[in-house]
Amino acid sequence: MSLCRPTFSLLRKCIGQNLYNLRLSDSRSIKRWVSPTLRELKRRRDRIGPEPERPRSSFLEWNYEAEVYAFGKRLGEEFDKNLLKRALIQREYANKQEFAAREKGLPTPEMLHNYELIQEGSKIISKVIIDEYEKLYPQDIVKAVHEYLTTEDMLSHVGKHIGLKDLVLTNEFPVVNETLSNTFKAVVAALKQSQNLERAELFVKDFLLSQMNGKDVYEIWDPKNPYEYLMKLLNDKGISEVEPRLCNQSAVNTILANYQIGLYSNKKLLGIGWGENVEVAKETAAIDAIQRLFRNYVPKQ
């Protein structure tokens, strides 16, 4: 058997060689190596897995100066170049650069970062939102809208869509929402310092307040107990008697039961609402009444 083994392997080689020759010679026009080669390449590609996401700034075609210039032009704003660059540098990034320089023994560069700009920008944003909404809505709604518009998600959404994601200088990758929202605030402050407060306010209005387009403030502001809230409002107006009346009902004692309740005061309808039971209908009627009261809201001077 041990004698046979080399014989077998020799034989196999010979046959293999012959087959290989045959394969090469049997047709010249059809390239039979293409498909197996591509298949093998595909197999290797799949084995390695998908390519990791890389920051855009690590690409060969990347010019930071040009990107920063285009950023301002795209938004139709004249930024001071140095201020805008400073607004894009996170404090952690600046610190890291400084440590790296110190470790190498190089002179530590004075890295400016956007920490102060963030505080300033945050104040400008809050002021614009509150000023705009105070003209139209009472304090509670203004507060809710302000909270909604200054969440990290909202600000980072806006920041992402003006193209901050690739420009931010930060340690982490991918860029987290907190960094984006902070940078947006810093950009607002940078605009204020580059031009003036009016221009910065217009910027906030155009990019942040426009996010309220198509949204209902009464979906954002949600009073916990509408009926009690309504009673409080009416007491301030001098109305204490409110009469909830069952206006309509149908499909009672079924799963699709629905009631319509109107709130009346002195034979005048304050609000009307639906619900699957009387309590819920009363609450929705109260919400409707609140909306009707606020519809012709006049701010206190």
Place this chain on the structure above:
Amino acid sequence: MSNKLFLLPALVSAPSQNGVGRYVGQLQRVVLKFCKNNGSSRGMRDFIESGLVNFAKENPGVVVYLKPRRHRSPIIKAEYLNGDTQWMSVRNFPQEEILKWLTLLNTQAQCHNGQRLRRLWFTEHPSIQGPWTPYTFRDPSLNLVSFPIEELAQPKDLPKSSEEELLELFKKQKLQEVESKRAE
């Protein structure tokens, strides 16, 4: 790919309320990749020589990169503000056509490859009246009624029975008789 089964349905949309406050061009950068001596890049080279500076001047918000590479066909890679990246082969395209395609990329908001628009308009509020409820257009006279009522329980178009028809005929006849007597 004209068969709609292969295309994902999409609706007309503007990213992040673009245009409500001010309009921002959504193309943030474009990379023109071409070969310096291959014939397929000829139109691209012509465009770079004669038209590119104008394009860049007219659109300062778009960063233009040029990337020469040997013996590969020319492509345009466009990057949008919403994160989309679009590759476009411009092999053997003349320079006029390259400018046309660049203008398209510059004016659109995202990569629309593999999408079809379901319709050419979009609204968040298809109805301004609100949904119908059992109480809309309800007859106010029903407010004072106490149910059950025989009339309302019946179908509206109940056919007349032959007895009723006979009675009606009889009544008509009587009326006619009375009228003829009066006439006399």
